[in-house]
Amino acid sequence: MKKKTDIICRAVDVKKTYWRGKVAVEALRGVSFDIKRNAYISIMGPSGSGKSTLVHIFSCLDTPTSGEYYLENALVSKYSDEELARVRNIFFGFIFQSFSLLPRLSALDNVALPLIYRNISKHERIAKAKEIIENVGLADRMLHRPNELSGGECQRVAIARALVNDPKVIFADEPTGNLDSKTGAEIMEIFDHLVDEGNTVVMVTHDVNVAAHARRTVKLKDGLIAND
């Protein structure tokens, strides 16, 4: 029973092949990988090594060509698009390099966005989003739109959005890539703090300094794990 709940994500010999025109690109060539509760993992590797693909499969944005992917012991690699959307909504939070906020919505509405797809009343959505956005220190900026916020503030909004649905795993794709080093360091402090609070964080990064924050670093090369 303990083991069942300890491992959140488990990939078994996952392969992924893309077709770029008529050329097959083997992005992943057999990766087995577990993510345990409260893990703090950084995934590194040169571009084309398959790290993004791996994260896409972990985060259910994509499905493997072969191999199995389990989420809390449920085989999700065969799920339909609708089921995968639901899984993403309930299990994961996403943070992207370019923040990926909706420009027409206020910071608060951006944070509340994942809750829309959970049939939660507007009142509850706003209450929950307010609470989270206050936690990331943007209480006085929550009605501003993304173009009125600095890069660091945008990324905080993105983090708040990733946290609003109490995710089991938070995926961050180059979270400091678009930020100056000082702001980047502030963001990393937030991640550290999140892990201390018991959250599970998986980052994709090029930056060794960023990777150094993680407790576990996985290096990918040519679609295989080179170093764990």
Added chain:
Amino acid sequence: MIELLSKFTLSFQTFKTHRLRSFLTMLGIIIGVTTVIAILSLIEGLNRTVAEQVKSIGSDLIFLQKFSWVSTGHRDLDKLAGRPDLLPDDAEAITKLSSVEIAIPQTSRQLQILKYKDNEVSNSSLAGSDENYAWVNNYIVESGRDFSRDDVLHRRAVGIIGSYIATNLFPDETAVGKDLHLNGHRIKIIGVFKEKGTFLGNSLDDFILIPYTVFEKFFPRPRGTLWSRVYGGYSIGIKAKDGMKIEETIDQVRELMRRRHGLGFDKEDDFELNTQQILMDLYQSITNVGFIAIVAIAAISLVVGGIGIMNIMLVSVAERTREIGIRKAVGASNNNILAQFLIESIVLALVGGLIGIVFGMLLAWLISAVSPLKASVSFWMILLGFGFSASVGIFFGIYPARRAASLNPIEALRYE
């Protein structure tokens, strides 16, 4: 429901950011719905006017005549002229039928000019009938008196004039008691009818009524021309009994007339029974054609509007590819995305429809303000306008929405 409402308000935000673009997109729908509402309300107005007028004939009135009011194709005058004349005797016989309240003989002719002192009117009608004419034809004697049976039987040269003649010939004095000269014959005015208005553009008040017996004496019918043999002579106005089905009255009259004309069972009728219904039927068959033409025009303009909507929705989907990726990443299902874009196109079309309805009503109102046409906007037209535009929104929105929904989230996220 609240969810749906908030989605609708969300799509309004989209339009706010692209005001001009949204307006131009809606223009096709606006023009389409405006046209339809304006034309439909004008047709409806016309329908009401005509229906009122035709009803003013009276739904319980049947006119026994040689000719039908409505004929398809060529009218064979020779054949109609050969039919036996209808006579006051016929009216008397018909009055005795159980389903008939009363039947009266009616005849008329055109008068060239009517003069009284310095005033004159031209082209008035002269009608000949009996003392029941006013009652049967819904006229009210406003001043003076109606005919009596004696006026008719004793061929008294008396007449009742319509209000048009009264106001034009006797603007400053009372008409009752004055004498009029009709083609050299003196007629004493004993009454004036209350104004009745117009029927299909013709005044119903521009006539003089005299006893048919006097009419026969002063204006014997020229028998020579084909025209007068068909349209001169008498027609019999028949008022059905209250609560009687008019078809039953028609059947009784037909049977009686066939007997009186000695028609064998294999011979066709040599008379016609006209009612307001056949006029209504004729009018409706004409407007139905117009109606179909309107629907066709509406369909074309709505298709054009719909294509505009589809076009702009495709642009919108392409522009917001990244947004779709983000929404999908945070848990939006294909159906959520489909609904979002479909609602946007429906809102776009509905807003266009709403503006079109308002413009259409304004246009109809404007036309009826500056022309004799009367517009009448009904609730069903507004529903139709909404229904049409909503269907356009759905029909032309479904493809772009599907396209948005089927986007791969990873590729959508990568899109810059």
